[in-house]
Amino acid sequence: VSVTSFVSTPLVDADALAAAEERLLGRVLRTPLVPSLRLSDELGAQVFLKPENLQHTGSFKVRGAFNALLARAAAGALPPGVTTFSAGNHAAATAFAGRALGVPVVVCMPPGAVATKVDAVRRYGGEIVFTDDLVGTWTSVAEERGYTALHPFDDPDVIAGHGTVGLEILADTPVPDLVIVPVGGGGLISGVAGALRVSDPGWSGRIVGVEPSQANAVSYGLRAGAPEPPPVKQSSIADGLAPPFAGVNTLAHVRAFVDEVVEVTEDAIRDAWWEMLDTTKMFVEPSGAVGLAAIRSGLISVPAGGVVVFVLSGGNASRTGLAALSS
């Protein structure tokens, strides 16, 4: 399957965001916005956390997955089943949404997926197919079973669902000067940046995405001008940020709405992971710490005294993974 299998759609707009917000009411957790006095002191800013680690299923992914299924249901097109591919968080989220709506879910996952994430998919009744060929297996499953092939990050309803994170940030903070978002395939930052830019076209704040330099599908895609798979297999301690490629829609959203995407090293992520746990007391997975890694690496300048929001993408770290921190 080549990148031409991606379907280009319009950028997220106010109607799509409002519809997502309404659909998700009572389905996902309206996460609080939590100030961090310690990060504020240490970074010389007013720092807030948007803790999607506390979200149902332990990551923001449930917003997009649920919105995608509910949008199809609203259009009278709830499928007999759904298949998707994921390192784990979108897999669990889709299983969770599918269970709530009575739709069977099959997820294609890499054989090395984090155990916590595998367990989560099973907890919510999802069926797992382990495969190195995520996209090939995904499209085969869809064809063989007559299921809808839900793209994990490039589907417009997934992007709009993630956009509710941005709407909630706007509702809860003073006007942010800087919003920092972890980047994998780019679905989260597409939705968040879209919500921020669309809700207030005059907003002058910055939105910065952060991805591991060993899993830089979005940066690579931006340079290539298309969601080409990077030549080296993507892999990072931030396992949630290592899809095989970006999307045509997420690249379009990043180009339209995001100021910059920066890349951080594995060592920087590991150090920032402990620092996030210790300073914020939020149990995040490594992916949730890349924003702080970027600041500590000098890649993002913090506006002195400004309002800074860290989107914490998820908290599905494994018990064995914690061992990396205890030494």
Next chain:
Amino acid sequence: VSVTSFVSTPLVDADALAAAEERLLGRVLRTPLVPSLRLSDELGAQVFLKPENLQHTGSFKVRGAFNALLARAAAGALPPGVTTFSAGNHAAATAFAGRALGVPVVVCMPPGAVATKVDAVRRYGGEIVFTDDLVGTWTSVAEERGYTALHPFDDPDVIAGHGTVGLEILADTPVPDLVIVPVGGGGLISGVAGALRVSDPGWSGRIVGVEPSQANAVSYGLRAGAPEPPPVKQSSIADGLAPPFAGVNTLAHVRAFVDEVVEVTEDAIRDAWWEMLDTTKMFVEPSGAVGLAAIRSGLISVPAGGVVVFVLSGGNASRTGLAALSS
């Protein structure tokens, strides 16, 4: 120093709670009440978390310490300095409050205090005296320097300050059926239980305290009828719950307001610690997990479908302490 050095005071009342709430406005974090869908599913109840790990300084202790200093300031009796004793969380909290009010703070801490907690005291400008004789050193420092000796949990203003946790729970939840509170010296549960019982004398819910069986000062004191030090030195992976003795006031509050105090093993705490991190995505220290340990040990029965609140006391776990989880 014998237990006769404790000063018996009246039980916390509505006026003391209201005064504490007003004093602490803008000084401490109004922590959110966060539902846990996973714990709700697993325990068959509506489970909410009161995450004082997210509180300034990483524990609830700042509520009591700040209220104690502000109450003295309101009475025109802000001391030239304050000294207290603590395994760490109350130490950091008092240093934090002292810094805000310009009052020097000296804390007596055990030599084996968790590094994270030692760092926290220093971060907030507190002076540390390491000593095995916490109470003796505390009273000596007070005498030599002319400082106020602030009791870490038995001071009535400390108890009232902690009571604001209970007021916030009442404001944010449906009427709780069961509130579970970690117990060290008993200051937190005294305030929380006082707030719940005083605010609604007709409330029929249960309040259960949980302490490590290896650090059971309150259970021991209840049996002895006084805050006698248990014969064996108190020590637990839940380092925040191991004071040398309970207090006359905390014992009186527990007798008046609390249904039961149960004791959990070290193994149960260790298992529950990981389970809390994994299911709630809150970074708690082991002390914050004793409530779940008690349920998993069959010591607390959960009312089916009822509203259950876990008070998460703090999140100041050490990096090296995580090694206990990684095996």
